[in-house]
Amino acid sequence: MHDGSGRIVVQSLTKQFGAVTAVSNISFAVEPGTVTGFLGPNGAGKTTTLRSALGLITPTAGTALVNGVPYNELTDPGRVLGAVLEAQGFHPRRSARNHLRVYAAAIGVPDTRADAVLSLVGLGAAGNRMPGGFSLGMRQRLALATALLGDPQILILDEPANGLDPEGVAWLRTFLRAFAQTGRTVLVSSHGLAEVEQTVDRLIIISRGQTVYNGSLADLRRTQQNKVLVRPSDPAKLLEAMREDNILNVESTQDGWLVVGGVVSEQIADIALRAGVSLYDIRTEAPNLEQLYFALTQGQYTPAGYQPQVGYQPPGYQPPGYQQTGYQQPVGYQPQVGYQPPGYQQRQYSEPVAQLPQQPNPWAPQAQPGQPGPQPQDELPTPAQGTPLAAIQHEAAIQSGTAVQSGTAVQPQAQPEPQAPAGPAAPAASAAPETAAPEAAAEAPQPNQAAAPLDLPAAPPPPETAQQNPYQQWAPQPFDPTSPPPPEQPGDQEQGPSGSGGDAR
Amino acid sequence: MTGNLIKAEFRKVMSTRLWWALLIPSAAVAFLLNLFFTLGASVTQSISETAAHVPLGYISLSESFGFTAIFTSIFGALGMATEYRHRSITTTYLTGSRDGVFGAKLVVYGVFGLGYGVITLAFATLGVVIPGDSNTLPNAGDWLLLSLIGTVIIALWAVLGVGIGGFISNPIAVVLTLPLYGILGEALLGGFFGAIQAPQISNFLPVKASTDSVTGLAAQMFIDQLKVPSNSPSVDAIKDALSAADLPQWWVTSLVFLAYTVVFCLIGWAVSRQRNVT
Numbered sequence: 001m002h003d004g005s006g007r008i009v010v011q012s013l014t015k016q017f018g019a020v021t022a023v024s025n026i027s028f029a030v031e032p033g034t035v036t037g038f039l040g041p042n043g044a045g046k047t048t049t050l051r052s053a054l055g056l057i058t059p060t061a062g063t064a065l066v067n068g069v070p071y072n073e074l075t076d077p078g079r080v081l082g083a084v085l086e087a088q089g090f091h092p093r094r095s096a097r098n099h100l101r102v103y104a105a106a107i108g109v110p111d112t113r114a115d116a117v118l119s120l121v122g123l124g125a126a127g128n129r130m131p132g133g134f135s136l137g138m139r140q141r142l143a144l145a146t147a148l149l150g151d152p153q154i155l156i157l158d159e160p161a162n163g164l165d166p167e168g169v170a171w172l173r174t175f176l177r178a179f180a181q182t183g184r185t186v187l188v189s190s191h192g193l194a195e196v197e198q199t200v201d202r203l204i205i206i207s208r209g210q211t212v213y214n215g216s217l218a219d220l221r222r223t224q225q226n227k228v229l230v231r232p233s234d235p236a237k238l239l240e241a242m243r244e245d246n247i248l249n250v251e252s253t254q255d256g257w258l259v260v261g262g263v264v265s266e267q268i269a270d271i272a273l274r275a276g277v278s279l280y281d282i283r284t285e286a287p288n289l290e291q292l293y294f295a296l297t298q299g300q301y302t303p304a305g306y307q308p309q310v311g312y313q314p315p316g317y318q319p320p321g322y323q324q325t326g327y328q329q330p331v332g333y334q335p336q337v338g339y340q341p342p343g344y345q346q347r348q349y350s351e352p353v354a355q356l357p358q359q360p361n362p363w364a365p366q367a368q369p370g371q372p373g374p375q376p377q378d379e380l381p382t383p384a385q386g387t388p389l390a391a392i393q394h395e396a397a398i399q400s401g402t403a404v405q406s407g408t409a410v411q412p413q414a415q416p417e418p419q420a421p422a423g424p425a426a427p428a429a430s431a432a433p434e435t436a437a438p439e440a441a442a443e444a445p446q447p448n449q450a451a452a453p454l455d456l457p458a459a460p461p462p463p464e465t466a467q468q469n470p471y472q473q474w475a476p477q478p479f480d481p482t483s484p485p486p487p488e489q490p491g492d493q494e495q496g497p498s499g500s501g502g503d504a505r
Numbered sequence: 506m507t508g509n510l511i512k513a514e515f516r517k518v519m520s521t522r523l524w525w526a527l528l529i530p531s532a533a534v535a536f537l538l539n540l541f542f543t544l545g546a547s548v549t550q551s552i553s554e555t556a557a558h559v560p561l562g563y564i565s566l567s568e569s570f571g572f573t574a575i576f577t578s579i580f581g582a583l584g585m586a587t588e589y590r591h592r593s594i595t596t597t598y599l600t601g602s603r604d605g606v607f608g609a610k611l612v613v614y615g616v617f618g619l620g621y622g623v624i625t626l627a628f629a630t631l632g633v634v635i636p637g638d639s640n641t642l643p644n645a646g647d648w649l650l651l652s653l654i655g656t657v658i659i660a661l662w663a664v665l666g667v668g669i670g671g672f673i674s675n676p677i678a679v680v681l682t683l684p685l686y687g688i689l690g691e692a693l694l695g696g697f698f699g700a701i702q703a704p705q706i707s708n709f710l711p712v713k714a715s716t717d718s719v720t721g722l723a724a725q726m727f728i729d730q731l732k733v734p735s736n737s738p739s740v741d742a743i744k745d746a747l748s749a750a751d752l753p754q755w756w757v758t759s760l761v762f763l764a765y766t767v768v769f770c771l772i773g774w775a776v777s778r779q780r781n782v783t
Contacts, residue, residue, distance in 0.1 A: 047783075057781040057782065058781060072602060072603070078599065078601075085595055086595070089596045090593060091520075091521055093521050094520045099520075103513065103596060103597075105512040105513040106512075146596055149600075
């Protein structure tokens, strides 16, 4: 019998598939009452770890316990733990409702539960449709509905946001938080920190099959220090002056910028004044977790000397000689800013931009726990974010002949949460969230063109609207009126053109 | 707990088309085979003064079980293999223990196999009754016994299919392998055993053991109906014509087939409970 603790404990877990070591000696614990993020790049071993914890894979060594016992020894597994492991797992010709009824029977809950979870995830009107005709997002919802059938104490989700439209992502975040606040356990994996940054309390980061960070998100933030970026009239002189003040953590770029770690901008300004150097530009970057995350996880499947940030760009995007412009960020990289609009849930588009200067970015994570290997960021084109940098980048792009791209390039995942997840009040607008891709792409905030998205009209219903009618049902709802509190309804908190929810797939 | 899993498996079967998509051709083949056989026989008998009216229904009924077995075994094997194919096996194993799931499948597919047996037998009998006359059908007692044995063997084929699906988890491989073996593989094996002077062994191969359990008994019943003295040379001639010469007793082959079913199920159970679901 299990202990009902809601804990997941993984100890020294190792799994080898033939010669490939998918997971090497991973240990961590997931506590109830929290949302724990489980992060790592593709191939880091996330899925293998999760599947081992669920008894789907037999580990080569080590143990994974759920509520104190191996998963396979749980007597009522479906009531203890629900898992969304992939947006598959449905017979394409078994209707969504029948699929849920099958597993409701297996778990031993009444059939009414199937309809309850269907409407909970917004598929109420799609119950009689075949999952074979579902979009990826709808499959994710159905997988989540299946996981929730047994009203489980623990929820495990493997990359649940894949394919979800922005409303779905927003709802999922709220839902997971509410779920955890009732004292239950949530473990959610992702390959991107930004995707879960607003959801999780704790983080487990793995890379190359090993744990590289295990702790709270707040602690991770504290490991970072500010960076000051300055463009002086005479870099060498300023460098010398700083050296006299024992400020040695300085990197210079080819186009005349200095990047100073562990200082505040006032210090640099004062030093420059004393040294008689003009400052053409100065700005502070606060820690950027995404960068830290890259630093922690980079290296896997990349040749030596490869710069992980490059991977963020669309293939072929980077023109030859692009990096020679020095201190700049890869064009395709930048829209990441939109990825973490700090107050996304309650704010409008312009907010991320307003926040940008405070969204600093250390592109040199330092003193990282478990930092694997050297920190190669010194020579990297900085992925730093910030409006001023965007200007630089723009300028650099012009120099390198990429002006057009720099102006229009929008990272596909740039804006997971545009405005107004349409609540029940806006059914027409929410008619086809996942088909509104073009609008969503257009709305994705481009940090250096902040005003543009706000001018966009509400997304007109795409042609496929009729087919997507089930989504009209999509509205955040309380998971279970008796236990978890109803999640907030983001739609109530946002304004702006509602119903432009789109999926920038 | 196990009851829940059985209910779940039952719903799985009923909520997709596979069960009737395989049952319909199975029943159709049984019906048509008996229909044409009986039609052909009555034509022969009507033009031949010498031919007595004999109960050929024994022969055609028993032969049609072999075809039903192929459909039923595919049905059982796909019950397991499609879960891997569509990856629903993940959810299945997350909501029930592997042993429980496998056991529930054995029960549910066994029950459906009985249904396959009963329904195809009904259509097969119809195929004999429609064109035939009162002499064509077996007598009631024999018909009941043949039906009982045949239906149980059909059900065992469904169960054996689940076992096969436990280790051949690819539905396409299942659909190809089972008929190929049934039609071709066993004939080749029989030839091989004949070549090494051990033709008796082929009587104990799975398909032959299962079909002989019915056809061998039916042939004996048929000969009994002809009221020929058992030492008459024509008995051997008839048995040869029906490929029923030198067969082991029907209950021997039935037990052999039961053993095959158990073995395949054990293999399928052992493989599927160890397999990593990735």
